[in-house]
Amino acid sequence: MRYEAPESLEGAVALLAGAKGETRVLAGGTDLLVQMRADMVDPELIVDIKKIPETRAVTEEKGGWRIGAAVTGAELKEHPRLKQVWPGVVEAANLIGSTQVQGRATLGGNLCNGSPAADSVPALIAAGAVATLAGPKGKRDLPVEDVMLGPRKLALTKGEIVVSFLLPPRPPRSSDAYLRFIPRTEMDIAVVGAGVSVTLDGAGTITAARVSLGAVAARVLLVPEAAQAIIGGRLDQAAQQRLEAAARAACRPIDDKRGTTEFRIDVAAVLTRRAALIALDRARTS
C-alpha cells in the first residue's frame, strides 16, 4: 500500500488518475482508517490531500465563504465568522462523532464517504453549497446535492477530488439550522437529519428557502417541494403542516435496526418543521 501526500492539486490528480489499482483519498481518515481496519477496503494507493493549501483554507470569496475539503469540524467551530453566517453548517459538522473525531473529520470526507446519513451534507445542500472538483480535465463545480448518487457512489470521475465548497453570499435576514435524530445525545449515526436555510424580507416573509433531508433515502435529498411550502409566508401553522407533508412525501427510507420506515418518515417531518422554526428565528435576529 502506497502513501503519498502531494502538495499540489495537480500532483494529487496525477497520482489518482495514473493509479492502476484501487485508490482512496485521505482527509481526516475517520472513515477510511476504520474501513481499512475492517478489511472493507484495501487500496493500493492512499493520497493524503491535507498538504494541498486549497483543501485547508477558509476564505471569503465573492461575498460568500469557501471552505477547504480537508478543514476539520473543530476548525470550523473555532472560525470567528462562519458560525454567525452559517450556524446550521457549523452545527451539522460538529455533530459528527466525538471531540477526538472533530479534530480530524472533514466536510470533504463526510461527503465523499458516500453515506446517506452524513450529518454535514444536508446542511451543505440546504445552504446551496457548490463543490469544486479538480480532475485530469481541470476544475469543475457541482452542487453538493449532485455529488452523491447513492450509498458509497459518487459522481466523481477517475482522478477527481473534492477540493473545496463555496457557500453563496448571504443576504440580510438569512440563516440556517440542522437537526438530527439519534437514540442518544452524542456519538451516533443519524436516523434522520434535516437541514433548512431561509431568507426573509423586511416584513419577515420567507422569500427563499432550501430544505434537505438525510438518512431517509439512498442519497441525501434536496426537497424543493418543502421549500415551496414555506416560501411566501411566515411559517404559520398551515405552512408548517404543508412543510411536514412535503417532507413526508419526499422520504423513501429503509427499515433497519436504527429506525423503521414509518418512524423515519414521522421524524423527518418533525425535524424539518423544527429546523425551519430555528432557521426562521435565527434569520429574524441575524
Next chain:
Amino acid sequence: MAKHHIEAKVNGDAVEFLCETEDTLLDVLRDTLSLTGSKEGCSSGDCGACSVMLDGRLVCSCLVLGCEVGGRSVETIEGMAKGETLHPLQQRFLEGAALQCGICTPGFLVASRALLEKTTNPTEHEVRYWLAGNLCRCTGYDKIVTAVMDTAAAMRKG
C-alpha cells in the same frame, strides 16, 4: 515496498521511526516507540482510549496513520507528569477514585487536559460532552466528571 522513514516530535523529543503505510500512529507509539500508555480499545474511534494530542489537537491515534505525522508534534500520556510530579488531573483522578481497571484512564486524562487548556471553568455539561468520545465501563463516569471539575476549580485557585 520500503517502509516510510518518519521524523516527528513525541512529548517534546525528536524521534524517528520506520512504519508501513497501514500502521496507525497508535501502532507506532505502542509497538515501535514502546510508549504503551495509549491503549487500543476499539480501533474505530469510538472509545477514546488511544487519545493523543497531534499538533495541539485532540485525536484518536488509531485514526491517524504513522506516516501522516512526519514533521508534526505528538503528545501522549507519557508526557503528562513532570518527572515524579503528577499533573493535577492525574493526582485528582487518584484521590477521587476516578478509575478502576485503568484502561480508559490515559485517554480520559489526555482528553481532560485538552479541555482544561481550552477553558478553565467548564460546566458539567461541557465536561460530559467533551468526554463523550471516551468510554469507561467501570466508573459510571460520575467520578471522572467530578475529578475534572475539581481539578479545574483547584487550577483556577492556582
